[in-house]
Amino acid sequence: MQLQGQRTQSILPPFPTPQLVIALRSSTGVLYPLEPTERRWTIGSQPACDLVIEDRCVSSLHCLIERVSHGSLIVRDRGSRNGTFLDGHAIEGAILTPGARLLVGRTTLVALGEEQATPASAWALLRGTHPAFQQALASAAKAALSDCSVLVVGETGTGKDLLARAIHERSPRASGPFVAVNCGAIPRELVASELFGHVRGAFTGASTDRDGYFMQADGGTLFLDELGELPLELQPHLLRVLETRKVRRVGDAAEQPFDVRVIAATNRLEGLGTESSRLRLDLFHRVATVVISMPPLRDRLDDLRLMVNHFLEETEAGRSKSLSEEAWAALAAYDWPGNARELRHAVARAVTLGESVLEPADFFSDLGWKKSDRGRRSGNGALLLRYEAPVYDEMMRALAAHGSIRAAAAAIGMPKSTFADRALKWGLSTQRFPTRRAPPRP
DSSP states (O other), X not given: OOOOSOOBOOOOOSSOOSEEEXXXXXTTSOXXXXXXXXXXXXXXXXXXXXXXXXXXXXXXXXXXXXXXXXXXXXXXXXXXXXXXXXXXXXXXXXXXXXXXXXXXXXXXXXXXXXXXXXXXXXXXXXXXXXXXXXXXXXXXXXXXXXXXXXXXXXXXXXXXXXXXXXXXXXXXXXXXXXXXXXXXXXXXXXXXXXXXXXXXTSSTTOOSOXXXXXXXXXXXXXXXXXXXXXXXXXXXXXXXXXXXXXXXXXXXXXXXXXXXXXXXXXXOOTTTTSTTSSSOHHHHHHHOXXXXXXOOGGGOGGGHHHHHHHHHHTSHHHHTOEEOHHHHHHHHHSOOTTHHHHHHHHHHHHHHHOOSEXXXXXXXXXXXXXXXXXXXBOTTSOBXXXXXXXXXXXXXXXXXXXXXXXXXXXXXXXXXXXXXXXXXXXXXXXXXXXXXXXXXXX
């Protein structure tokens, strides 16, 4: 495929755009919603991408879309073999606006927008009553009143970015910009340019002066997400900037002062705060004035119903849906390694694929799973899907503890008929778990 057109460089808008892009629609009619709470989407032909394009001219990881300050979206090419085009121009990075046409391979994606409304408060989106979750919110509310650095730790998908935005909202800097940066998504050779900026001619492709993320966040908050992914050899440069409160653009002789409150986050918890950590010890102490831990979803499953109902309410289609008891049981039995983000996507999948009453298979699609995810079998040799394995284990434990289907079903909150059907399908017999008899009275 022959490429034509001059490659362009992205320039961030100096003020909020009147419209925000909320979805992409392909030339084949497929709609790809871009949720306002998400900050990054990968586009490509491999199943692991957020937006999977079935087009042989699309690279495995073709390009990505990132949300920056003011809610604007930036599309960046990721070294695709056929290039990424926006409105007929080959790009390395450019602003995505409503009505723009994004060409990847032979597929055209049209950016759809709506009039910009007052964004939902991040505090309103943080749902949960579990004590550990409420403790994180309480710490965030106190930290927001000061200007100290905050480090948010937790697994991927626990809502670290949402908590950072919530701190910004309640801080004295709320009227200033909130700039979020995914440190793990910046190519190693561009880290200095992206964070600190560059002057024209500093390197090939630097056709204009450009402020880095620190100057873009001046007067507001800079959120350094996944700080532990920043290369170790580049962390001292970041440390110096944080200590001097001055930044030198690549190729510039002068330093510029900035006024930024830094919130960092990492999911690299191994050895954190020690010499063995992926995050340098001196940098850790610089950003960890206040440390807030976000609990994983598996540790606060009491919040599951609250969160699922909230995600259903977010879309008109979801408001007309309900879950079967078997679906609730399957959701509660799953470990959710992707935490709240995985749960949100599972609900969106179920709303799209399911009928008025959502079933377990609507949430846990078998399509595209690895063989290792489907290799486990039940007692009678039946092949277990990923969501079925934890349900099977929970039923076995209940039968072992209570001895009868009726009592076991009541103990885990599953309808007796559903429990009996599953037990028959998977070869779970009460004969394996005899009822425990009380010892005879003297």
